[in-house]
Amino acid sequence: MDIDRAPRRDARKAPGERPPTIVLAVLLLVTLLAVRLWIVEPLTVASDSMEPAVAQYSTVLMLKPFSREQVAPGALIVFISPEGGTPTLKRVVAVGGQTVAIEDSILLVDGEPMPEPGIDHTRIDGTYFGPVQVPESHVFVLGDNRAGSIDSRDYGSIPLEALLGVVLWP
Incomplete structure (x- = not known):
């Protein structure tokens, strides 16, 4: 009995020819490494100073190339923290030229109360600070957990050149 069979392909490759899956895997690895080095970096939050918005030990994604427009109040x-030199996560509440104060736990920017829906004002009742003016090319930052945060109230405003990036997520 004669059975027609398809011709067998030679499993051997020509010298120097790589299987496409290996080439694709290497390209994917190089792309992911480039994205991690120059574009987006995951960071683990070490403290509870941003709770409840960002829980301690959670991971955030930081966008490294950013514009000044992204560094606005609320961002x-x-x-790099002036105390310890470690990467630190905080919320921008004012930018260069603005005046910041806290009166009985209410954040005032340029004399106007700011809405802060994530802040539990009952935990920080009786807190007073300032007023201080933020220098040009600086930002004033606060932790959402005001009672447990070391921030611009302690070490002053942050120069824009000290910024590593803006948080994309959460």
Whole structure:
């Protein structure tokens, strides 16, 4: 009995020819490494100073190339802390030229109360600070957990050149 069979392909490859899956895997690895090095970096939050918005030990994604427009009040930023020199996550509440104060736990920027829906004002009742003016090319940052945060109230405003990136997520 004669059975027609398809011709067998030779499993051997020509010298120097790589299987496409290996090439694709290497390209994917290089792309992911480039994204991690120059574009987006995951960071683990070490403290509870941003709770409840960002829980301690959670991971955030930081966008490294950012514009000044992204560093606006309400933005979460990562910068090198003046105390300890470690990457630190805080919320921008004012930018250069603005005046910041806290009166009985209410944040005032340029004399106007700011809405802060994530802040539990009952935990920080009786807190007073300032007023201080934020220098140009600086930002004033606060932790959402005001009672447990070391922030611009302690070490002053942060120069824009100390910023590492803005938080994309959460």
